[in-house]
Amino acid sequence: MSSLQYPFLVSDIDGTLLNSKNEISKENLRSISLFRRLGGCFTLATGRNYLESKRMIDQLELLFPVILCNGAILYEPATQSLLPIHTMSRDLMMAVLQDLEQKMPSAVDLFAYGVDRVYARKVSPQTQAWADQNDFQPEVIPSFEQIPDTPCIKIVAVGGPEEINLLQEWSRTIHLPVDFIASSDNYFEILPAGASKGNALARLLQKLHLVPEKAAAIGDHCNDLSMLSRAGLSAAVANAHPSVLQQAKVIVPSNDADGVSHLIHNHLIHPFSRAKTP
Template sequence: MDRLSDYLIFCDMDNTLLTAKEGIPSCNRTVIKLFTSMGGRFTVASGRPPESIRAALGDLSLSLPAISCNGSLLYDFQSNRVLRHASLDQNQASIAIREILQKFPRIGVEVMAGAGEMYVIHANPYTHAHQVDEHLSGISCPLESVPDGWLKVVFAGDPETVRKVGQYAKGRYYGRSNYFLPTNQIYLEIMPTGVGKASGMEQLCTLLGARMEKTIVIGDYYNDLEMMKKAGYAVAVANAPSEVRAAANEVTSCGCSEGAVGEFLYRFIDRVTGI
């Protein structure tokens, strides 16, 4: 007979677990606490760095290490240490940043390095909102002053500009060590090749000796798709785009702000325990 502790649940944060303006719905907090108190294993898989994840969770404790910075960091909040760190090719990323800024001078540019510290290379209203909404303390500095150990680059702007930046990047060659990843309508990121939420999930399963068929992913956006496809079971929240909903085994009846994660977890507790 299955137990809740047999499963590892990986939950995206923004527009899945929470909204930047409203935070985590109270029903999500209540059901997650119930789930973990019954032995369930729950964590987040997010583009956010550890500092931002900690601020957003508040009194909500994770029972597993978190996938942070879209998979570039595995971070254990219980021991406050980095378990895995994947770095960009800084030379290739620097060339891309300089060319894109020259072509799109209003685009915002951030670099996350080290243990998720954020360095603002070129500020705009979207980088400011990013810092405010995700409780990030950014450091303004020129590109050449960013410390080594880059985790990812974030381009931030209005949806149309970000779309054009993505199209421009597709037509350029910046080497094979990095790749471009759209993570939101207003964000486009550069990530290390082979690194993503899915690779973070696989790494964590290896560390824990867990089976992939016992993983469950809850997501809402295109950067969740690879992780959803590799998981044993995939859940999309109702507000996800149609392609993401089509890739899921199950779609919640309500959206993020109505408590989609709590809705699924409550049904899952009943499904496994019969309580």
Template sequence: MSIKLVAVDIDGTLLTSKREITPEVFEAIQDAKKAGVKVVIATGRPISGVKQLLKDLKLDQEGDYVVTFNGGLVQETATGKELAATTMSYEDYLDVHQLSLKLGVHMHAISKRGIFTPNRNIGKYTVHESSLVDLPIFYRTPEEMKDRNIIKMMYIDEPALLNRVIEQLPADLYERYTLVKSAPFYLEILPKTTDKGTAILHLAEKLGITPDEIMAIGDEENDRAMLEVAGTPVVMENGNPSVKQIAKHITKSNDQSGVAYAIRKWVLN
């Protein structure tokens, strides 16, 4: 069955290690669009962190869609109309914050408008995230977070410390939330019903596309859900070894235009 929708992760997948789009990737995406294939960016970033990429790739036009916040938000790129959105409660925030204090790990919460940290000494990875996704940072006490529309929260810290924290997380946290490691220094905490796979299936259903007609391309654990629901899961050569185990195909690395290779070999061929 032919591929009608290609879901593509950004960091470590679409972009090179220098955070660039190669000419080969750009041309392959344009050729896929001309062939009637929906190319959908699916990322952990907020919408502010993908707007320029969507423009550069001409994926900001009528009929284009984007998945952000690791599945927390699905919307039309041209109009901003939301097809699906999830948020987290103030009680969720308090629980995640209290656990961060107990475990000694930096954290922040993200909305469409900013990154909110309770850490007076703002962690360097919160600063990194702000730069990456083009969102301002706000220091706010837990009491000041009551009326925020939080889409996701993150534990962010040095990789070795974060790994130790993950080993200490209580089992009920996994029962209550979706936890995905999107980088060595990022652990993302989302509503239990939120992941890239659920978001892509929701969009595909609206478009009349079946799972067998979906290709997903990714490299990290936060891509696992969409790789598992896609009929054609493709993992980058530079991808996480555990994620490669569920791939139908391994494409070239992000520095070798692996997204372009995958589209041309398994979609347009």
């Protein structure tokens, strides 16, 4: 039985656990291993799908369910199964995609996520460069109408600052059963209503018979806010979005300075330091 004050830790991946080389540092790996040896439960919560996350899941040898697609899917390592917990109808996905294609400039890349596949009509060179480093291989199709009639998970729009501002403005005009979240400075997501890392974390903690007060969570961007609000101890890496830095109870060094390791050693294993010290 764990004697840790926070026996459960969930971490975002991009900008949090991964450094700017797209790697989990040796220090983070060692600290996660120590946390687990002391009885702690560790898992991930990410906007990525399973194939994009598999490298980290395998490297960490995760035992507990992983929150994928910003809370729309849970991955169960024990059975290697994907459980969609929030989906949108195909008609709804098509309506949103059609509206986006009509109103957004061509600089915006659109990706439609199924449970285990991602579809696109085009991939810009900038997005492809990121994709090549992150196990992200969408299936390029002539029309989104060719998406199979399978569970629809989410839509991701990718663009620069001007395009993201346009997407934010567009979202305020939409009155459909979907939610919107920025998962990075260049990624804007349209999710099934109710899908969030926070709601998925609550579901997971209930499954593990843990109260939220016993959970710690760490992240860096707006899609992590709901998760941080559900955890007994919320942490942000120093490179986090201003809204995340403001909400977090603890600020740790950046993703390039082993922030996850710092959280484990200074606030989970030695939980009495509470100051916001990057």
